Amino acid sequence: MDQITLLINFKSQKIEIEMEKENTIYNLKQKLEELTGVLIKRQKIIGFKLSGKMPDDSIKLSDSKLVISKKIMLIGTPEKVVQEIQQVPDDLPEIINDLEYDYYPSQKDEEAFHQDSRVQELLKKRIETVNIQPISEMRKNVKLLVLDIDHTIFHLGGKGTTIAELTRPYLHYFLKRISPLYDICIWSQTSWKWIEAKCYEMNLFSNPDIKITFIMDTSSMIKIKSNHLENDHDHYVKPLEIIWAKLPEFYSPKNTIHVDDLSRNFVLNPKNGLKIKSFDKLEGPSDDQELLYLTEYLEYIAKYADDFTKLSHENWKTFLKSIGQRMIRNTNQN
CATH class of the missing domain: 3.10.20.90 (Phosphatidylinositol 3-kinase Catalytic Subunit; Chain A, domain 1)
Structure with missing residues (x-):
């Protein structure tokens, strides 16, 4: 043969x-x-x-x-690794949900960091070294969603509980609804191994209605020093410029939105950042509906906004309420 x-x-x-x-x-x-x-x-x-x-x-x-x-x-993910993480072991890389160290970046913050030669040098190196490997085909006629994992769509820290049980409610519904409108980048402050394993356990790769386009891990992030935080606290950020520089034919500031539970993660690109309520399955209610609201917002802006940087994502829930009220008024008038 x-x-x-x-x-x-x-x-x-x-x-x-x-x-x-x-x-x-x-x-x-x-x-x-x-x-x-x-x-x-x-x-x-x-x-x-x-x-x-x-x-x-x-x-x-x-x-x-x-x-x-x-x-x-x-x-x-090799089965040996899957078995290690299914019960969320004690040595799982910890992403501390340090909300007390969070802050919402301003335009001045963005300008200051873009004028900082050290930050720009780090950014230049990342653009040169990061290799974005597509998992699904990239599309020119859709937007881009950059989505965090830990405390955004998954609760980290529940020892003795399976990863599937720690997934945020309505995650599959959310991703299925937005997949026709957005390419999806999963970007987490952990290594590729753990990102991949979590995505498999949450059935994000096996579901034919969900298209994860590419993954970025902690190696694509850069470390900065912010004077917003006590003692000029150092923290890592996710620079969207890497994606825009690597894939300019697909993505730009106009069509990219970054959803994260820590707003400091998008300090270099605050006009493209949307802060979502942190997900804590152990403390919060079981009827968490944050992803239902986010679905409506992302669908709306994908259909009607030509430039995401012109929107006030900081007030996304207020905007969503106003849209709902307007739709109700229009229905009553008709």
């Missing part, structure tokens, strides 16, 4: 696999499970397309309509 050689990128590894052309994508996944420890059900392979879509596992590698990219990537 004819054979085909596939080069698979998996994390920092390059895996070369010889497959029979009559083998299916499922057979390839079986081989990858043996080599990487990533179960088939947790695997997502980037680099195969059939009529512009992700092919079914039953498709043969010899299928004439199957397009195989020269760059193939396996996304998935």
